[in-house]
Amino acid sequence: MATQASPAASTARTWLYGSLLVVSGGAFVAYYSDSRSAVHRYVLTPLLRTVLDAEAVHKLAVRALEAGVAPRDYGRDDEALACEIWGERISSPVGLAAGFDKDGEAIDGLFNLGFSWVEAGSVTPEPQPGNPGPRVFHLSADEAIINRYGFPSKGHAAMLGRLRARRKGNGDDKHAHASHRPDQLLAINLGKNKTSAADDPSDYVEGVRKFSPWADVLVVNVSSPNTPGLRNLQQREALEKLLGAVTAARNETERKPRIVLKVAPDLSENELADVAAAVTACGIDGVIVSNTTVQRPFSLASPNKAEIGGLSGPPLRPLSLRAVRTLRQHLPPTVALIGCGGISSGADALEFARAGASAVQLYTSFAYDGPGAPRRIKDELAALLRKEGKTWSQVVNEAVETLSHGAEDRRSIRAMIAEAERLRARADKLGESIAVGGEEVIVLP
Numbered sequence: 001m002a003t004q005a006s007p008a009a010s011t012a013r014t015w016l017y018g019s020l021l022v023v024s025g026g027a028f029v030a031y032y033s034d035s036r037s038a039v040h041r042y043v044l045t046p047l048l049r050t051v052l053d054a055e056a057v058h059k060l061a062v063r064a065l066e067a068g069v070a071p072r073d074y075g076r077d078d079e080a081l082a083c084e085i086w087g088e089r090i091s092s093p094v095g096l097a098a099g100f101d102k103d104g105e106a107i108d109g110l111f112n113l114g115f116s117w118v119e120a121g122s123v124t125p126e127p128q129p130g131n132p133g134p135r136v137f138h139l140s141a142d143e144a145i146i147n148r149y150g151f152p153s154k155g156h157a158a159m160l161g162r163l164r165a166r167r168k169g170n171g172d173d174k175h176a177h178a179s180h181r182p183d184q185l186l187a188i189n190l191g192k193n194k195t196s197a198a199d200d201p202s203d204y205v206e207g208v209r210k211f212s213p214w215a216d217v218l219v220v221n222v223s224s225p226n227t228p229g230l231r232n233l234q235q236r237e238a239l240e241k242l243l244g245a246v247t248a249a250r251n252e253t254e255r256k257p258r259i260v261l262k263v264a265p266d267l268s269e270n271e272l273a274d275v276a277a278a279v280t281a282c283g284i285d286g287v288i289v290s291n292t293t294v295q296r297p298f299s300l301a302s303p304n305k306a307e308i309g310g311l312s313g314p315p316l317r318p319l320s321l322r323a324v325r326t327l328r329q330h331l332p333p334t335v336a337l338i339g340c341g342g343i344s345s346g347a348d349a350l351e352f353a354r355a356g357a358s359a360v361q362l363y364t365s366f367a368y369d370g371p372g373a374p375r376r377i378k379d380e381l382a383a384l385l386r387k388e389g390k391t392w393s394q395v396v397n398e399a400v401e402t403l404s405h406g407a408e409d410r411r412s413i414r415a416m417i418a419e420a421e422r423l424r425a426r427a428d429k430l431g432e433s434i435a436v437g438g439e440e441v442i443v444l445p
């Protein structure tokens with residue numbers, strides 16, 4: 001027999017349940033909103049991947065980040081992660097690669113996830129739809145992706161509109177960084193119309209003129225591998241013409257953003273040497289190594305490996321690392337390398353630093369891991385650096401010093417300077433002894 005509760009007791013119960021709901025709801029919101037929570041990596045992200053196709057997951061993630069309902073990185077970046085690039089200090093070396101936020105819709109949401117560098121784009125001058133779908137494929141067994149998006153873009157005007165709105169939203173401040181953040185950088189990746197000729201620099205030049213007030217770094221790509229156009233482009237002369245036009249346009253702008261080149265991992269050693277020569281000759285500030293690959297390593301296990309397109313994720317890493325090492329040997333230390341390709345852990349990032357990369361970027365591991373990826377990778381990296389007793393900058397500087405072009409010369413010049421200083425010290429001592437003692441016997445070693 002049910003007992004009838006008094007009205008007072010029932011009110012109390014309603015209050016109790018109500019407050020419990022609010023408290024647990026609040027706790028869930030707090031838990032959800034922290035990008036480190038396991039639910040993102042182990043439940044939500046994999047679940048989304050199973051119920052939606054790859055492009056739908058991508059779109060949903062961009063919308064959530066744009067609307068501000070995505071989680072955040074509440075951690076602080078360890079001091080040891082501080083990264084120096086072109087004399088700028090950013091709080092960590094872990095950035096987001098191009099292609100995730102193609103139209104600059106989720107820039108602040110992405111900064112809030114703890115990426116120290118967010119690269120929007122690729123943006124083309126005119127809007128273009130890209131290739132017909134399906135055009136993104138998960139290779140889950142390999143934690144890899146194949147994409148043949150073909151650069152869908154809402155075009156320059158749409159991206160500029162977003163950037164203007166964003167500046168207003170940030171209080172229209174005259175911040176030193178276009179990112180509006182003291183220790184993070186905003187990059188924009190410039191593409192070209194599908195119909196433009198491969199070696200015509202005018203789309204990039206237009207991109208530089210339009211976006212230089214809005215970006216800390218502008219990225220141009222020379223990364224389509226093995227196309228007839230590329231063979232042309234890879235010829236040093238054509239490449240120098242293109243890069244020269246881009247840096248000349250940059251030099252005429254007021255803010256003078258850094259110009260960075262993005263290359264494919266599929267270039268031969270000779271082609272990479274040509275790229276390095278053109279980069280050095282034209283005053284390009286850095287190189288992102290690399291874009292996706294058209295190669296299909298034997299290790300791939302997923303059936304989707306047969307899809308046409310660019311492969312990204314861990315199977316790309318050895319190819320990118322090889323290209324970083326090759327370029328480092330051919331470039332002076334003033335040209336920064338940004339490692340990209342299959343980076344999914346702190347150890348991976350450190351491997352790129354040891355190969356001479358000043359910073360890293362990722363895309364595919366973010367797609368597999370979800371919003372906690374940058375925080376996890378930064379924590380792993382900080383732990384590894386602590387174990388070695390070194391900072392990120394120290395590891396990078398050592399590698400750049402010893403691996404860059406001209407390292408031999410720099411070493412011998414340093415040795416000569418050291419020798420000269422030793423001789424001068426000895427001469428000073430000799431002079432002193434003569435002045436003081438006069439009689440003293442000087443024994444030269």
Ligand SMILES: Cc1cc2nc3c(=O)[nH]c(=O)nc-3n(C[C@H](O)[C@H](O)[C@H](O)COP(=O)(O)O)c2cc1C
Nearest residue numbers: 097098099122147290291312313341342362363364
């Ligand atoms: C779905 C997808 C779309 C991409 N779109 C672009 C793009 O528009 N422009 C670009 O320069 N790179 C693009 N990339 C390449 C990435 O920026 C990055 O160079 C590559 O994926 C290797 O890094 P990862 O292994 O960490 O993903 C794209 C990659 C993926 C997976």
Ligand SMILES: *[C@@H]1O[C@H](CO)[C@@H](O)[C@H](O)[C@H]1NC(C)=O
Nearest residue numbers: 125126193196197200202203
């Ligand atoms: C790309 O498209 C824009 C707009 O149609 C045009 O002004 C520009 O010349 C095109 N670029 C090239 C290299 O054809």
Ligand SMILES: *[C@@H]1O[C@H](CO)[C@@H](O)[C@H](O)[C@H]1NC(C)=O
Nearest residue numbers: 244247248251281282283284
């Ligand atoms: C642009 O400026 C850079 C850096 O000052 C310089 O190295 C480069 O030669 C300049 N390029 C052109 C085309 O003026």
Ligand SMILES: *[C@@H]1O[C@H](CO)[C@@H](O)[C@H](O)[C@H]1NC(C)=O
Nearest residue numbers: 221223224291292293294310
């Ligand atoms: C990157 O590589 C893919 C193929 O791997 C190619 O289609 C694309 O044009 C390249 N460039 C950019 C900017 O992604």
Ligand SMILES: CC(=O)N[C@H]1CO[C@H](CO)[C@@H](O)[C@@H]1O
Nearest residue numbers: 122151191192198221223224
């Ligand atoms: C987005 C974009 O413009 N990609 C270009 C990268 O460079 C290659 C080679 O010039 C072009 O074929 C791609 O269209």
